Structures are given as structure tokens and as C-alpha cells.
Amino acid sequence: MSAWPHILIPYFKFIHIAALAIWAAGLFALPLMLTRHDPTNAQADYTRLRQASHYSYTLLVTPMAVLAIISGTVLIFLREVFVTWMFAKLVFVALMVVFHAWVGHVLVSVAETEGEHTPPSPTFPVLILLGIVLCVLALVLAKPDLGAIPMPEWLVEPRELQLPFDVPRR
Numbered sequence: 001m002s003a004w005p006h007i008l009i010p011y012f013k014f015i016h017i018a019a020l021a022i023w024a025a026g027l028f029a030l031p032l033m034l035t036r037h038d039p040t041n042a043q044a045d046y047t048r049l050r051q052a053s054h055y056s057y058t059l060l061v062t063p064m065a066v067l068a069i070i071s072g073t074v075l076i077f078l079r080e081v082f083v084t085w086m087f088a089k090l091v092f093v094a095l096m097v098v099f100h101a102w103v104g105h106v107l108v109s110v111a112e113t114e115g116e117h118t119p120p121s122p123t124f125p126v127l128i129l130l131g132i133v134l135c136v137l138a139l140v141l142a143k144p145d146l147g148a149i150p151m152p153e154w155l156v157e158p159r160e161l162q163l164p165f166d167v168p169r170r
């Protein structure tokens with residue numbers, strides 16, 4: 001790769017780390033915020049909580065998740081990190097995305113379920129999220145050499161198979 005795209009690396013890293021910090025903070029905060037929801041709340045309290053959680057999720061936490069993923073994807077190519085720890089990290093990032101979707105599901109349930117809906121206790125979900133985030137951070141900061149992990153041959157050897165479409169040859 002020519003030199004100039006490397007100048008962009010610190011900027012993308014800054015965006016990446018800022019976005020993922022807000023994303024992860026939101027994923028911890030939202031289940032805790034939702035525990036303040038109680039069917040016996042007064043209408044004004046319900047509205048305040050509902051607006052705070054809805055706008056945090058849609059206007060802040062979700063856009064930051066998208067930004068963290070886009071900037072991370074750009075960094076893969078700028079840093080050329082096509083290595084095993086990176087792909088292991090992406091597995092845990094995928095679990096964060098599943099957690100993100102679960103938080104969205106709980107938000108909608110609280111808002112739109114007819115009758116009473118009590119949000120789940122946040123203790124277990126928050127502990128699971130903590131485990132996932134720590135795994136991501138351990139992988140990206142320690143960059144362990146996972147090359148020794150045995151992989152099935154079909155994952156590491158070219159298969160010499162024809163793709164169902166034409167690709168340009170270098």
C-alpha cells in the first residue's frame with residue numbers, strides 16, 4: 001500500500017475508539033435505565049424514561065455502533081490485519097451486535113406491549129456484556145498469536161473451486 005493512506009490511521013483509530021466507547025457505555029447503561037421502568041410510574045415519569053431510552057438508543061448508541069464498525073472495517077485494510085486474533089475479535093463484536101439487538105427488543109417491549117411489561121433484571125445481561133467486551137479488548141490489545149489453533153484444512157487451503165461469478169485477475 002502506498003504511504004499516504006497510513007497518515008489516516010490515527011484519525012480512524014480515534015474515531016473507532018471514541019465511537020466504541022460510547023457504544024459500549026450505552027449498552028451497559030440502557031438495561032440499567034430500563035430497570036427504572038415500573039408499570040406503577042406516573043405518566044410523566046414514564047414519558048421521560050421512554051424518551052431518554054428511545055432517543056439514546058436511536059440517536060446515539062446505534063449510530064456509534066455503526067461508526068465503530070465502519071471505522072474498524074476501514075482500519076482492517078489500512079493496518080492490513082488479516083490475522084487470526086482479528087477474526088476472533090470479530091466473533092465477540094458479533095456478540096455485542098446481538099446484545100445491541102436484544103436491548104432494542106427490550107426497549108420496544110417496554111414501549112409497546114399492551115398491559116404491564118416489566119423489563120428483565122440487568123445483572124446477568126450486564127455481566128455477559130462485560131465478559132464479551134473484556135474478550136474484545138484482550139484480543140485487540142494483546143494481539144495474541146492464535147496461529148497454533150488447529151483449523152480444518154478446508155479453512156486454510158485454497159479449494160481451487162470456480163466462483164459462481166467472474167472476478168478480475170491481478
Ligand code: HEM
Nearest residue numbers: 020024068069072073075076079081093133136137140141
Ligand atoms: C466490526 C467491528 C470492529 C472492527 C472491524 C474492528 C477493527 C479494528 C482494527 C483493524 C483495529 C486496528 C488494530 C491495530 O492497529 O493493530 C482496531 C483497533 C482497536 N479496536 Fe476495533 N474493531 C471493531 C470493533 C471494536 C470493538 C467493539 C472494540 C471494543 C469493545 C474495539 C476495540 C479496539 C481497540 C481498543 C483498538 C485499538 C488497539 C490498538 O491500537 O492497539 N474494536 N479495531
